[in-house]
Amino acid sequence: MSNNNLIKGSLQTIILKLLEENEKMYGYEITQRVKELTAGEIKITEGALYPALHKLEAEGLLSTEIQQVDNRVRKYYSLTKDGQKQVTSKMSELQGFVENLQRILTPDLKPGFNI
Amino acid sequence: MRQLSEQELDQVKKAIAAKELTSAEILLEIYDHYVSHLESFEESEFDPQLAELEGQWTSAHCKKLQYDLEKSISSSLRSTQWQVVKTYFTWPRFIFTLAMVAFLSLLVNLLAFKTQIVLLFGLPLAYLAGFALLVNLQNRERMGPIKNFLGKHVKKITSIFNAKLTLSIVFPLHFYNLFLNLPRLFGWTDMIPESILNLLSVGFCFLMVLHSLSIYEAWKIKSKTLLI
Numbered sequence: 001m002s003n004n005n006l007i008k009g010s011l012q013t014i015i016l017k018l019l020e021e022n023e024k025m026y027g028y029e030i031t032q033r034v035k036e037l038t039a040g041e042i043k044i045t046e047g048a049l050y051p052a053l054h055k056l057e058a059e060g061l062l063s064t065e066i067q068q069v070d071n072r073v074r075k076y077y078s079l080t081k082d083g084q085k086q087v088t089s090k091m092s093e094l095q096g097f098v099e100n101l102q103r104i105l106t107p108d109l110k111p112g113f114n115i
Numbered sequence: 116m117r118q119l120s121e122q123e124l125d126q127v128k129k130a131i132a133a134k135e136l137t138s139a140e141i142l143l144e145i146y147d148h149y150v151s152h153l154e155s156f157e158e159s160e161f162d163p164q165l166a167e168l169e170g171q172w173t174s175a176h177c178k179k180l181q182y183d184l185e186k187s188i189s190s191s192l193r194s195t196q197w198q199v200v201k202t203y204f205t206w207p208r209f210i211f212t213l214a215m216v217a218f219l220s221l222l223v224n225l226l227a228f229k230t231q232i233v234l235l236f237g238l239p240l241a242y243l244a245g246f247a248l249l250v251n252l253q254n255r256e257r258m259g260p261i262k263n264f265l266g267k268h269v270k271k272i273t274s275i276f277n278a279k280l281t282l283s284i285v286f287p288l289h290f291y292n293l294f295l296n297l298p299r300l301f302g303w304t305d306m307i308p309e310s311i312l313n314l315l316s317v318g319f320c321f322l323m324v325l326h327s328l329s330i331y332e333a334w335k336i337k338s339k340t341l342l343i
Contacts, residue, residue, distance in 0.1 A: 026147065026151070027144065027147075027148055028147070028148045028151040028152060029151075045171065046148065046171055046172060046176075047171070047176050047179075047180075050144065050180055051179075051180060051183045054183060054184050054187045055183075055187055057187065057191065058187035058188070058190050058191040058194075060191075060194070069147070070118070070150075071124075072143070072146060072147055072150060073143055073147070074147050075143075075144055075147070
């Protein structure tokens with residue numbers, strides 16, 4: 001499943017979750033981590049990733065730091081305090097959505113079903 | 116993982132320059148993305164991998180990215196500035212500032228019309244010109260290494276972040292001159308009492324100083340973490 005439309009709505013949650021686990025990451029590293037975790041099934045495009053990162057940064061959920069790597073500068077993203085608070089709520093929001101989606105796709109599923 | 120050769124790095128810079136982007140923030144982030152990707156492939160795969168990157172990072176997509184960044188920098192600068200203002204303006208300071216505005220307005224009322232104009236027109240102009248000059252000098256210092264790094268390939272490099280700061284410093288002055296000083300100079304404000312005009316002018320000067328200092332402070336806070 002590599003449909004970008006499906007990933008779009010959950011991209012911010014994916015970024016926040018990855019940064020919660022990895023402390024700080026740069027753009028390319030995030031794309032590679034997602035690829036690695038999903039065995040290449042989900043590929044985050046640069047067209048979606050960087051605007052999402054910039055938006056989260058502007059909203060104050062991410063902070064950035066610059067590091068010199070070889071002969072270039074690299075921008076690392078990490079969670080702010082507000083960002084850390086948001087991870088839990090965004091995660092349960094997404095999990096709830098997936099649960100409901102599952103109910104629609106498989107109506108036979110019992111109401112108490114949990115992902 | 117390997118180090119790219121100078122020739123390969125040059126090719127990357129040329130490919131990025133062809134997108135005709137001007138924002139240093141975007142150029143540096145794309146450059147890091149390209150190099151990070153290409154470093155994980157063998158030399159023989161360099162050309163096809165670069166072509167693949169080019170397919171993903173189209174010129175239109177990069178320009179959209181630049182436009183979106185511009186918007187998010189504006190909003191983040193504004194919110195940081197507001198935080199700075201809120202932190203500074205405790206009630207005693209706010210009341211003191213209002214008292215100062217009222218007191219200075221009274222003093223200006225005692226001056227002759229010509230002196231009033233020179234003072235209210237010239238002083239803010241000199242203040243903001245000096246401020247803009249200081250900011251531009253700092254910008255040049257920050258942009259120097261980036262221009263040296265990419266300048267051979269990219270003709271025009273500016274920082275969105277720095278440009279926003281300069282604009283937000285200069286814009287209020289134009290507003291002030293256009294709507295308050297010029298009409299007054301040509302006598303189009305005869306209907307309004309001079310004391311009110313002086314109060315408005317002094318108040319606006321205070322707002323300008325507050326705005327320029329707080330936006331500069333916000334810029335300093337944000338520039339610690341931005342690429343530029």
